[in-house]
Amino acid sequence: MAGIGKAIDEIHSLENLAERGTLLCRIHPLAKVLVTLWYLILVMSFDVRDISGLLGMAAYPVILMISGDISVRQALGRVRPILLTVCLIGAANPLFDRAPCLAVGSFTVTSGMLSMAALLLKAGFAVSASYILIASTTMEQICYALRKLHVPRVLVTVFLLIYRYLVLMLKEADRITQAYSLRSPGEKGIRKSAWGPLAGQMLLRSIDRANTVYESMTLRGFRGEFFLRGSFVPLWQSVCYGVLWGGVLLLFRLVPVFELAGRVFMP
Secondary structure (H helix, E strand, C coil): HHHHHHHHHHHHHHHHHCCCCCCCCCCCCHHHHHHHHHHHHHHHHCCCCCCHHHHEEEHHHHHHHHHHHCCEEEEHHHHHHHHHHHHHHCCCCHHHHHCCCECCCCCEEEEEHHHHHHHHHHHHHHHHHHHHHHHHHCHHHHHHHHHHCCCCCCHHHHHHHHHHHHHHHHHHHHHHHHHHHHCCCCCCCCCCCHHHHHHHHHHHHHHHHHHHHHHHHHHHHCCCCCCCCCCCCCCHHHHHHHHHHHHHHHHHHHHHHHHHHHHHHHH
């Protein structure tokens, strides 16, 4: 029950982050979506052994978190389950790929170690970029940007409704578990015999509330299209944001920044 309430609070907290008046939040959503997609493509294009080049891509999430006033501690806490899953998957690489790559003193670095490190960095950067987008852009703004990119209207609408109805389902689950605990104060958890009826009741109640929400949306004129609302910076600033980050990220992808810096400062 506490876990469900915490999940609902986390979703509302992300929405509140995206509705702040920071400069990053006021950038046009299409520019932020395009830069995020471009960043993900470039990060995934690195070779598994190009660790030094991949480290240069850390500049994007670091700069945006600082400029957007996004808490690194909260971000790590929210994406921790995804990163732990990636760690478990990548931990098998050193066991299966033991081909030596380079030697650091008496320690031999294998190809599996490099691929594991590259996998962790790619996953960390990709999750960080996605989190920054969600923390600085509301779901309606993201859907608006997707429609501007000519993503099918059905897919965008389903995406939005899943996000909205997820909160409804969590709230219904919270209510049902609270009602069960009040009727069974001496029990720890829910009996297995009650799992089926409670799950069915939660699904029916969620569907009923979802229909009510959708009817309210249609009565207010929703037809599957999204419109941009809110206060944003001038269009030329959003264009500069997209062009500048696009060029900088491409530069970090093509030029080994860390290697060049090492040659300059440590000749």
